[in-house]
Amino acid sequence: MKTFLAEIDVMPKKEILDPQGKAVTGSMKNLGLAEIQNVRIGKHISLEIDADSEATASAKVDEACKNLLANLIMESYTFTLTLKS
Amino acid sequence: MKTFLAEIDVMPKKEILDPQGKAVTGSMKNLGLAEIQNVRIGKHISLEIDADSEATASAKVDEACKNLLANLIMESYTFTLTLKS
8 A cells, every 4th residue: 555645736717707816916916016917726735645556546536526625617626646755 | 028827836834733624634534535634725826927037937926925825924835837838
């Protein structure tokens, strides 16, 4: 049994308005950072998972994303797995 | 002037209790995913920045993280920059 580290990003889909990101884009101007545009804000989730292989770990993380971590109607997710040393 | 894409992760510091992550770790058991442990939840922010060089872009993103995106008392941040094609 190996332990893998998963780093998951859950972001609002492109078609979906992101009011928090819009508000932060506006605040950037007030901070003198008008070069910053198109801010979008989502979640970053890190977790550890015990599995025999990377394929099993990947399937389990995918299941966790689909069933709990992301709302697939409004959000999309990506993740990377690394072996914990 | 080039446009860079920044991908920023803002996570609660290790010493800080993450109640949302703890709750999700508990929920994983109820979903039959007891192999998943140590869930920690933070923010993922993507943005675009116009700058002459990667070094300038990096300094501006760092400033944005310090002044607006992260609370350095409770959170730490990391980011990557890529040139927008």
